[in-house]
Amino acid sequence: MPIRHPLLAGAGALSLVAMSACSLADGVTETEERPPVLIAMPAWPGGQANAAVAAHVLENELGVPVERVESGQADAWDALGSGAIQAILEDWGAVPDKAELYVEHKKYVVDAGALGITGHVGWYVPRAFAEAHPEALDWHRLGEFTDQLGGRILQGDPQFATREETIIEDLGLDLRTAAAGSEDALVAEIYRAERGGTPLLTYFWQPHWLAEEVELVEVDLPGYYPHIELRKYLNAEFAAEGGEAAEFLQRFSWTERDQNEVAGLIANEGMTPAAAAERWVTEHPDAVAAWLGE
Numbered sequence: 001m002p003i004r005h006p007l008l009a010g011a012g013a014l015s016l017v018a019m020s021a022c023s024l025a026d027g028v029t030e031t032e033e034r035p036p037v038l039i040a041m042p043a044w045p046g047g048q049a050n051a052a053v054a055a056h057v058l059e060n061e062l063g064v065p066v067e068r069v070e071s072g073q074a075d076a077w078d079a080l081g082s083g084a085i086q087a088i089l090e091d092w093g094a095v096p097d098k099a100e101l102y103v104e105h106k107k108y109v110v111d112a113g114a115l116g117i118t119g120h121v122g123w124y125v126p127r128a129f130a131e132a133h134p135e136a137l138d139w140h141r142l143g144e145f146t147d148q149l150g151g152r153i154l155q156g157d158p159q160f161a162t163r164e165e166t167i168i169e170d171l172g173l174d175l176r177t178a179a180a181g182s183e184d185a186l187v188a189e190i191y192r193a194e195r196g197g198t199p200l201l202t203y204f205w206q207p208h209w210l211a212e213e214v215e216l217v218e219v220d221l222p223g224y225y226p227h228i229e230l231r232k233y234l235n236a237e238f239a240a241e242g243g244e245a246a247e248f249l250q251r252f253s254w255t256e257r258d259q260n261e262v263a264g265l266i267a268n269e270g271m272t273p274a275a276a277a278e279r280w281v282t283e284h285p286d287a288v289a290a291w292l293g294e
Contacts, residue, residue, distance in 0.1 A: 034065055037238075037245050038085040040076040041068035044183065046207055049262035050089040050115065052273035054252055056281050057288055064245045068273075074098060081108040086238040087249050091231050092119055103233070110239045112232040116253035119228045121162075121205040123153060123219040126194050130217035137219050143173050145199075152178040154202040156186035164203060167224050175201070187267075190214055207256040209264035251291045258287070 037058060041051045055066035069076075069085050077098035079085040093099070102109040125136065133148075135141040151174065153164055158179035168175050180186040186202065187210055193200035194214045204216060232249065239246050258280070265276035281288055 034063070036065040036067045037087065037242070037249075038067045038069050040080070040085050040088045041070050042073075042090065043070070045209060045263035045267040046259050047090045048266055048273045049259050049276065050252075052266075052277035053254075053262060053280060054087075054089060054249060056274065056277040057252075057291060058245055058248065060281075061288065061292060062244055062248065077102060077109075080233060080235050081106065083108075083235050083237060086235045086242065086246075087112070088233045089249070089252070090115055090117075091233055093228050093231075099233075108236050109233050110236045112234045112239065112250045114253060115230040115232055117207055117230045117256050117259060119206065119230045121203070121225040123221060124202050124204045124216035125149075125219065126190075126197075126200055127215040127217055128194075128197055129199050137217060139171055139173075139219060139221050142171075142219060146174050148199045149175075149201040150199070152176050152201070154186060154189055154200065155179050156183045156203070157181070162203060163224060167221065171222075184267075190216070207259055207263075209260040209267055212257075212260050212264060213268075247293070248291055251293065254287065258284070 039051045039054060041048060051068050055068060058064040058066050069079070071079060071085070073092070074095045076085065076088050077095055080088055081098075081102040091099070099109075103111060130137055133145055136145040136149075153168070153175050155162060155164065155177055156179070158181070162177075164177045167173075168177070180189050186204075190200065190202060190204070190210065191214065192198065193202075201219070202216075204210075232252070234242075234246060234249060239250070242249075262276045262280045265271040265279065266273050269276075271279075
């Protein structure tokens with residue numbers, strides 16, 4: 001997220017499903033099979049929630065088939081520029097060079113508007129620790145509490161590219177980074193600390209479904225992780241010729257609470273993204289109607 005670069009599996013699938021978006025509006029009749037809209041599918045539950053809900057509406061309300069393509073952010077931008085996929089529904093600005101290349105210079109990609117959510121990464125401690133030691137929330141005083149925090153900041157997947165080593169060095173903190181091993185393992189450690197009252201300093205991000213269940217308090221760092229308006233991007237040809245599918249994706253936006261609701265069903269209740277999306281869409285007909293311009 002801001003500098004959150006999950007290295008996702010499945011990038012090779014892009015070459016298998018690459019296709020031009022130009023045929024989407026070329027007079028397809030009701031008896032002809034419509035080509036699918038290809039949407040980038042991130043690994044994190046919030047990104048999966050976006051793709052799943054958008055896919056459900058496209059398929060069930062507009063009759064447009066969808067394929068969700070697993071891809072890391074850099075690969076997704078390359079695929080979007082080539083037309084191998086048509087949409088990225090949650091961009092964290094983690095690969096600004098790609099955005100500049102495809103949006104500003106080549107104009108192969110267009111900005112499709114805000115997702116409606118502000119993203120943010122930071123360092124967090126459990127509410128109980130913050131209340132017991134409010135001084136620890138100021139990075140100037142954080143060094144006084146590193147022993148209590150185990151001398152570490154916990155991270156998730158070791159393949160996530162983060163800035164923690166640089167921040168620790170810049171701020172002169174006696175900390176080391178420790179990888180939980182995965183996002184699920186990180187969440188499990190946060191649950192354990194919250195329920196057991198154990199001190200913990202962790203790298204984490206918002207939006208995240210866990211925020212609905214566990215209250216974390218952010219340490220005030222000096223501007224390393226700004227708040228970012230998450231945005232959507234479409235392949236330019238698809239945006240111009242994709243008809244109602246492209247128009248819907250441009251209108252698609254929702255709140256952090258909406259996304260967390262669906263992401264929580266996926267990550268915490270074991271539902272498939274498709275099943276979680278179906279439940280949410282069924283319970284929020286007004287939102288769907290607005291996306292469809294009704």
